[in-house]
Amino acid sequence: MSDDFPVRVDQRGTVAVWTIDRPARMNALSRSTLVALGKLAREAEDNASIRAIVVTGAGDKAFSAGADLKERQGMTDDDVRAQLEIYRHELGPLDRSPKPVVAAINGVALGGGLELALCCDLRVAAAHAVLGLPETSLGIIPGAGGTQRLPRVVGEARAKEMILLARRLTADEALAWGLVNRVTPAGTNVVDDAVAWIAPIAEGAPLAQAAALEAIDRASCTSLEVGLELEKVSYGKALASDDRREALAAFAEKRQPLFRGR
Numbered sequence: 001m002s003d004d005f006p007v008r009v010d011q012r013g014t015v016a017v018w019t020i021d022r023p024a025r026m027n028a029l030s031r032s033t034l035v036a037l038g039k040l041a042r043e044a045e046d047n048a049s050i051r052a053i054v055v056t057g058a059g060d061k062a063f064s065a066g067a068d069l070k071e072r073q074g075m076t077d078d079d080v081r082a083q084l085e086i087y088r089h090e091l092g093p094l095d096r097s098p099k100p101v102v103a104a105i106n107g108v109a110l111g112g113g114l115e116l117a118l119c120c121d122l123r124v125a126a127a128h129a130v131l132g133l134p135e136t137s138l139g140i141i142p143g144a145g146g147t148q149r150l151p152r153v154v155g156e157a158r159a160k161e162m163i164l165l166a167r168r169l170t171a172d173e174a175l176a177w178g179l180v181n182r183v184t185p186a187g188t189n190v191v192d193d194a195v196a197w198i199a200p201i202a203e204g205a206p207l208a209q210a211a212a213l214e215a216i217d218r219a220s221c222t223s224l225e226v227g228l229e230l231e232k233v234s235y236g237k238a239l240a241s242d243d244r245r246e247a248l249a250a251f252a253e254k255r256q257p258l259f260r261g262r
C-alpha cells in the first residue's frame with residue numbers, strides 16, 4: 001500500500017469498504033491517510049453504485065490508534081494547528097456524507113481513531129475492540145471533534161468520564177453506553193458482519209436515506225423547534241422523489257419497490 005494513499009478500496013456489492021492500511025503504525029491517521037479518506041468521501045457522494053460505506057483498519061489489532069505520533073514528533077505548534085484543520089477538512093465530507101457510513105471497529109479505536117468512528121453514522125465493534133479518548137493523559141484534548149461528537153452520542157456525563165479519566169471502554173461497555181450499535185459475535189469478521197448487518201440499506205430509497213441523515217445530523221445540535229423545521233426541509237426532498245411514488249405504487253400492487261435514487 002502506497003504511503004501517499006494508505007487506504008485500500010474494495011467494493012462489496014453496493015457497499016464500498018475503505019481499509020486504512022498502515023498496520024505497522026496501528027493504522028494511525030497520518031496526513032496522507034486523512035487526505036485519502038477525504039478524497040474518497042467526496043468522490044463517493046455522486047457515485048450511484050455506492051449505497052453505503054464501511055470504514056475499517058487493516059489487521060485485527062487496530063481500527064486506528066489515532067494521530068500518527070511519529071509523524072507528529074517533528075511538528076511545531078503551528079504544524080499541529082494546521083494538522084487539526086486537515087482533520088476537520090478531510091473528515092467533514094465523511095461526517096456529512098449523504099450515504100450511510102459505518103465504522104467496523106476491528107481493534108483499538110483511540111484518540112483520532114475514535115473521533116473518526118464518531119464521524120460515522122453507525123458503529124460495529126469486534127468483541128476485542130477498545131475505545132477511548134486518551135488525549136488528556138497526553139497533555140492535549142481531543143481535537144478532531146471528540147469533545148463535541150462524543151457527548152452527543154453518549155451524553156455529557158459519560159463523555160466527561162471517558163475524556164477526564166482517559167477511560168478505555170471494552171466493546172460490551174461501548175454497546176451498553178450506546179457508543180457502538182452492535183458487537184460482532186466472536187469468530188466472525190467485523191467487516192463481514194457490518195456488511196451483512198447493513199444489507200437492508202440497499203433495499204431502501206437512497207434519497208430518503210440521505211434526507212433522513214441530513215435531518216438527524218443537522219438537527220442534533222439545535223432546539224427541537226428548529227430541528228422540526230429542518231426535518232420539514234429534508235422531508236420535502238424525499239417527498240419530491242420518484243422513489244416515493246414508486247413505494248406507494250409497489251404497496252398498491254403488492255410487490256417490492258424498485259428504487260432508482262431519483
Ligand code: COA
Nearest residue numbers: 024025026028065066067068069070108110111112134135
Ligand atoms: N502513531 C504512530 N505509531 C503508532 C501509534 C500512533 N498513534 N500507535 C502505535 N504505533 C506504533 C508503535 O510505535 C509501534 O511501532 P514500533 O514497533 O515501530 O515501535 C507499533 O505501532 C505497535 O505498537 P505497540 O505499542 O508496540 O503495540 P501494542 O499492541 O503494545 O499497543 C496501542 C497498541 C495502540 C495500545 C499503543 O501503541 C498505544 O497506546 N498507542 C498510542 C495510542 C494513543 O495514545 N493515541 C492517541 C493519540 S492522541
